[in-house]
Amino acid sequence: MNQNATREQIVAALRAGHSVYRINKDLRADRARIRAIRDELGLATYVPREQTRTIEDKWRLYAKPLEDGHMEWTGERGRTSGTPLLSFKDKHHSAAAVAFRVRTGRDPEGYAIADCGMKHCVAPEHVEDEPGRTRNREQLRYVLGGRQRKDRCVHGHDQAEHGAYGPDGKAYCRECKRLAKQVAA
Numbered sequence: 001m002n003q004n005a006t007r008e009q010i011v012a013a014l015r016a017g018h019s020v021y022r023i024n025k026d027l028r029a030d031r032a033r034i035r036a037i038r039d040e041l042g043l044a045t046y047v048p049r050e051q052t053r054t055i056e057d058k059w060r061l062y063a064k065p066l067e068d069g070h071m072e073w074t075g076e077r078g079r080t081s082g083t084p085l086l087s088f089k090d091k092h093h094s095a096a097a098v099a100f101r102v103r104t105g106r107d108p109e110g111y112a113i114a115d116c117g118m119k120h121c122v123a124p125e126h127v128e129d130e131p132g133r134t135r136n137r138e139q140l141r142y143v144l145g146g147r148q149r150k151d152r153c154v155h156g157h158d159q160a161e162h163g164a165y166g167p168d169g170k171a172y173c174r175e176c177k178r179l180a181k182q183v184a185a
Helices: 008-017 020-027 031-041 053-061 095-103 128-143 172-185
Strands: 064-067 071-073 083-090 091-094 164-165 169-172
Touching: 008 020, 008 031, 008 172, 020 031, 031 128, 053 083, 053 095, 071 095, 091 095, 169 172
Parallel strands: none
Antiparallel strands: 064 071, 083 091, 164 169
């Protein structure tokens, strides 16, 4: 390795926040020498910017606002489902779950999805977790003149456990729906 890079050049590169690897590549200086100078000056080791960004900051890089209040995802997606994903610290996260966290400050209970009608919308105001969707859909049911859901479905399933509401506010039984899918398959 070329030892002719001056100490001043190495110090300037370290103070500019460059990594030992980059300084080694740019100045062709010995890495051990660069580390020794860094330690002598009491400078912190290089931390890549990606590791210092929060998941919410990274989410904002890929969530693009549309004119109608929705947000489209320009980042990574699931291969088969097309679900917006966000890789952060070696894990995949649902972009909708991060949008929910941006709005509420907490992680969602169950799946977080947009209930606005736009597939894969990631606008924080449009994303709800399961309890939020249930509450909103039940309220819609009442606004549209629907009655309170019965305690049991026609097949006797407890609706406190298996009851759900569709986007239109109509009540249905998740267990009946699951059993119907099994019969159809």
